[in-house]
Amino acid sequence: MKKFGVILYSLLCILLLGACKEDEYVYPNVITTFIDAATDESGTLQKLITDKGESLQILNREGLDGLTPDSIYRSVSIYEPKESADEGQATALLYSCQLIIAVKPVTVDKLPEATAKTDPLDIQSVWKSGNYINLILLPMAKEKSHIFHFIDEGISNNGDGSRTLHLTLYHNQNGDYEAFTRKSYLSIPLWAYEGQLTQGDKVMLRINTYEKGFVSYEFTY
Template structure:
């Protein structure tokens, strides 16, 4: 009996010590955000440019090569700033985010598809209108794009850009929710949209049907 009590006490003590060690561990200050990932002339990812305008040099490691040279990718990045000057980062992962320039409806020869999905969040950041969408999917790749409906002047002043989300389920089954990140590049409209102008995004959801989201450029 005493041996059993002693063994039980020792086990509890070891568990408590292990718990203390885990509590004492200092996790790295890792950031997760959408950013522009820039490659050099050899196709290696070398810089990150955040939507706040911060530019970081990416520390070299395996897995950053094989990309298109001298290009910019929109990506969901997980990284850690590694120097006191805040100029260098260790990039742990970079997930490519679809970011296509909007096209007029006439460019879609088979028509504009607006299959439904759900919205987790949509927000303006830097040179992009970003969104986290929740389509129902199984095992097929869905097709996304952005449709430019028109750029007009508002009667109360300023310009208004109207866009529609193109979503083709591609015959996929609605089995589970698949989190999807998209970014609409707004730098294409740099000389047409300014502070106070508005962006109207048309999107079809399961809960609301055909709906819109409106954003004012700060």
């Protein structure tokens, strides 16, 4: 997750629900959302942290290990909130945890060949939540891995005394054929700009699209 070229990958955490007839099973009250997932000293997923800063202890089960110890991953997770534990800690039963791209933006000179690749794609949604800007993107793909990153194009001063951070989505199709839509999840960690931006500053994100060319999204920091 720390070096360039991080490609979208997933950790599938599947809970066996047992052999039940479809018409007899009542699906639990689950939440599907972008959320941080933290590991303990052994590299096992230990807790979920919402974008509001709420922490939920993950109930123990198999398939949650094998990650970097004492780290926080960005994810799209499906979980069921459960009754609080005896000590008052909120808990969650994790059904699925897909780790996603959430890398700090870099300047063009730190990209491969110092080139700002902006191959077009379609957009499902872009929104801000907590200290992240979240994206669900729809690139056209076939069999090759696409490379994503975020380009830091600097901070400008506004007439009202505020500042604006300018970002552009880096997308390299890697010579792939445009055969079908492949959904991709990304998050921009705005906490990386703590000390550079203050409350009320702006973040401007540009994305190259098939239909409209470059489109811009503005958010308040």
